[in-house]
Amino acid sequence: MPGAPVPPVGTWLRRSDPERRAAATPRVLLAALLTGLLAAWLLYDGLGPNLLLLGAATAVGAGIAARAAGRRIRPWAAVWSLLALALLAVPAWWDADWPAALAVVGALALASLALHGGRRWPGVLFPLPGILWQLVPSAVWVWESMDRRPMPGRGRIVPVLKALAVAAVLLTVFGLLFAGADAAMADLLGNLSPDLGLDQLPGRGALFVLGAVTVLGFAHMAAGPRRWDRTEIRPGRERRRLEWALPLVALNLMFGAFTVIQAVVVLGGADAVLSNTGMSRSEYARQGFWQLSVITVLTLVVVTFAKRWAPRTTPADRRVARVLLGLLCVLALAVVASALGRMWFYVDASGLTRLRLWVLVVEIWLGAVFLLLIAAGLARRTGWLPRVVVLGGMLAVAVYGLMGPDAIVAEQNVTRYERALRTDPLTAVIDLRNVRRLSADAVPALDRLPEPQRSCALQLIGQDLDGESGPWYATNLAAARAREILAERPPVDSTAPGRTACDRAGLAYDAW
Incomplete structure (x- = not known):
């Protein structure tokens, strides 16, 4: 005016x-x-x-x-x-x-x-x-x-x-x-x-x-x-249908090609892919995970901005926008599934670490966000979406904390080592440099290891817990339980001239 x-x-x-x-x-x-x-x-x-x-x-x-x-x-x-x-x-x-x-x-x-x-x-x-x-x-x-x-x-x-x-x-x-x-x-x-x-x-x-x-x-x-x-958030300037849809169609085609390739890999083509790349199965899983995680996050960014600039003048415009964005979210779920599959395979091959467990939880939450976006696209009312997305993220943080990440990491590694001992004792290994850096939450699982692996895994934790326990208001249940275990069976000092038994028992350490 x-x-x-x-x-x-x-x-x-x-x-x-x-x-x-x-x-x-x-x-x-x-x-x-x-x-x-x-x-x-x-x-x-x-x-x-x-x-x-x-x-x-x-x-x-x-x-x-x-x-x-x-x-x-x-x-x-x-x-x-x-x-x-x-x-x-x-x-x-x-x-x-x-x-x-x-x-x-x-x-x-x-x-x-x-x-x-x-x-x-x-x-x-x-x-x-x-x-x-x-x-x-x-x-x-x-x-x-x-x-x-x-x-x-x-x-x-x-x-x-x-x-x-x-x-x-x-x-x-x-x-x-x-x-x-x-x-x-x-x-x-x-x-x-x-x-x-x-x-x-x-x-x-x-x-x-x-x-x-x-x-x-x-x-x-x-x-x-x-x-x-x-807070007033004005919608972005509406783009013409072709100008807006062409990049999304191209992106959907690329996502679709990736989904088809992954389906071939799952159905039995993994050996051919690995032979062509020259990588081991563990290297193939590890190399692709981070790229797929970045793709997942970037897809959320693309969906956000595409929704802001989507054509919305006519019902046909809104229908095209809903179909293309919904298809992109569905294909993004295939990327999430592939990333989770690669990480799960990598954990099975190399063991679980704190970082691997955390990225698994984050990737699962991202998959849940895409499901919520798909549900919001199908529903007529979407006022519930912001609070449910935040609720899902905070629930993921709560579940991650309450389930005891260090305890899960130790349990998975020890169980994997015990299974290897039963099947082929000569090749049974455990990454001591990973588990011995865990907190007192890991003590119940690490206590099951045979010597000298048990003492090597518990030495640093025992040093952290050495001395009197704190007052009741500053003591957690895991630390109290770990002190009881270590008091009954203290770690053995395995120091030897030149090299320690822990050095001899340690294995190649994968940083992440």
């Missing part, structure tokens, strides 16, 4: 701002301070059930802010919250660091999504890293809210703070006295309370700040979340 004002750059961001945000209450501040103290107490010694306790405390702080804003929990928010708690249970169950870190990041993302409550793609994807840009604004929010507040509840809050300080002093004094009077009481109090020292103050202070600021960040979201669903 002539003379209409041009919207300024960034209007879509301002439109996502909340219409109002409830002020921070003293209860929110108190919840943040108490959670910070819990973080300083529980997190210093490691991860374990303490994450579940801190997650519950953080949920309480966010719930207080949400209630002050008049918000009520919705079904999808409950789903995201329960899945976040399931992710926080991973460090309490297993000892491996990588799944625990992935689970914590996923739990923070899901908590942010639960508080924002989006439905469309912007409303589901943009909130995931929301805690990162809430930390500083949340501190300003609390300061301004407290500065404007007349504080009529000061008479109730100050006595509570005084009572907490007196209780802390009394528990410290009498706890020290009881610990000196009875060894059993000293052991109990030692497990329940941290061993404080001046050298620990900086680390615990940082944990206090981290815990308090995290609660304030989620409370800031709950008091007034961004409405990312209001």
